[in-house]
Amino acid sequence: MKAIVIREFGGPEVLKLETVPELKPGAGEVLVRLHAAGVNPVDTYRRAGSHSYRPSLPHTPGNDGAGVVQALGSGVSGLSVGQRVYVNASLSGTYAEQALCARESVQPLSKNVSFAQGACVGIPYGTAYRALFQRAKAQSGETVLVHGASGGVGLAAVQLARAAGMRVAGTAGTPRGMDLVLREGAHAAFDHSSADYTAELMEWSGKKGFDVIVEVLANVNLAKDLQLAARYGRIAVLGSRGTIEIDPRETMARDVSIVGLSLRNATPEERPRIDAALNAGLEDGALKPVVGRELPLAEAPEAHRAVMASGAFGKIVLTI
Numbered sequence: 001m002k003a004i005v006i007r008e009f010g011g012p013e014v015l016k017l018e019t020v021p022e023l024k025p026g027a028g029e030v031l032v033r034l035h036a037a038g039v040n041p042v043d044t045y046r047r048a049g050s051h052s053y054r055p056s057l058p059h060t061p062g063n064d065g066a067g068v069v070q071a072l073g074s075g076v077s078g079l080s081v082g083q084r085v086y087v088n089a090s091l092s093g094t095y096a097e098q099a100l101c102a103r104e105s106v107q108p109l110s111k112n113v114s115f116a117q118g119a120c121v122g123i124p125y126g127t128a129y130r131a132l133f134q135r136a137k138a139q140s141g142e143t144v145l146v147h148g149a150s151g152g153v154g155l156a157a158v159q160l161a162r163a164a165g166m167r168v169a170g171t172a173g174t175p176r177g178m179d180l181v182l183r184e185g186a187h188a189a190f191d192h193s194s195a196d197y198t199a200e201l202m203e204w205s206g207k208k209g210f211d212v213i214v215e216v217l218a219n220v221n222l223a224k225d226l227q228l229a230a231r232y233g234r235i236a237v238l239g240s241r242g243t244i245e246i247d248p249r250e251t252m253a254r255d256v257s258i259v260g261l262s263l264r265n266a267t268p269e270e271r272p273r274i275d276a277a278l279n280a281g282l283e284d285g286a287l288k289p290v291v292g293r294e295l296p297l298a299e300a301p302e303a304h305r306a307v308m309a310s311g312a313f314g315k316i317v318l319t320i
C-alpha cells in the first residue's frame, strides 16, 4: 500500500510517498481503508521533531482520516467491514491508504458527510468541543469570541457555539476568511490584522466583553483577551507558538479564568461525550466541516507548507 513515510526529521521535503507492506489488525484494532486524511499543525511539529511527542522513525504522520472499515481485529464490536467511518487517532498514521486504529478512535461517518469532510472532524472538532464545553463551560446565551476562526479548530468552534445558542464573534486575517467565518455561523467577523479590532470587538459585545474566548494563538493574543473578557469570563487557550507577558491583575478585577487544554487530556469519561456530541451534530447537519483545499497524498509536503501559512480557509485534506 502507499503511505507517506518520514525517515528523518526536517522540513516538508522529508515527507516521501513510499510503497510499504499491507497492515493487519491486532486484537482490539480496526483496519481502515482511508480515502482522505486531515492535515493538522501538530503533524508538522512532529515531522520537524520539535513536538513534545517525538515519534520513532520511520513514521507515517496523521491522526485524522475517513474511509471504510477494511478488517476488524479479534474482540472488536460495534463496527462492520465496509462501514463508512472517520478516525480521530491512528496507531500507524493516516497519511496512507490503510490505517490501524484502536476501536475507540473509530467513529461511524454520517451519510451527510463526505470522506474529505470526515477527515476534518477528529482533532479540530474534538478540540473545539473540549475548549468550549469541557474547559470553558460555555452555556447557551453566552457571548463567545473565537480568536482565529478561519482555520480548522476555529470554524469548528464557531459552528458548535452557534448550534448551542451562543452569540458568536470570530476573527480572521483576510476578507475571504472573514466571509467564511460569517457563512459558517458567526454573528460578526473581525480582522485580527487590523489595528483597532479589539476596540471594535468590545463595542460589539455591548462593552461587556466576552463570557468565553477560544484562543488559537495565545502568545500573540492573551494580553488582549484578558481585556476583552467579561466578568467571570473564561479564556480557553488551545494554541500558542511562543511566550507572552500578561498583567495578572487583569484576571482579578473581573474574576477571569485562563484554562489551557489538550485534546489528548480528555479523560475516559469525557472522550465518549465529545464523540457523541460531534456525531449528533454531523448527523443533524449542525456541523458541516469545511474543506478549504484538497491535495493528492503525494503532495503532503505542499499540504504541510500550506497549513502553516496565513490566510486560513477551513481544512487542508489529502485525498487517497
Ligand code: NAP
Pocket (backbone or CB within 6 Å): 040, 041, 042, 123, 124, 127, 147, 148, 149, 150, 151, 152, 153, 154, 171, 172, 173, 174, 177, 192, 216, 217, 220, 221, 237, 238, 239, 240, 261, 262, 263, 264, 307, 308, 309, 310, 311, 312, 313, 314, 315
Ligand atoms: P489552522 O487551521 O492553521 O488555523 C490557524 C488559525 O489561526 C487561522 O484561523 C488563522 O487566521 C489564525 N490566526 C493567525 N494569526 C492570528 C492572530 N494574530 N490572532 C488570532 N488568530 C490568528 O490551525 P488549527 O488546526 O485551527 O490549529 C490552531 C492552533 O491550535 C495550532 O497552533 C494548533 O497546533 C493548535 N491545536 C491545539 C490542539 C490542542 O489539543 N490543544 C488541537 C488542535 C490544534 P488567518 O490565517 O485568517 O490569519
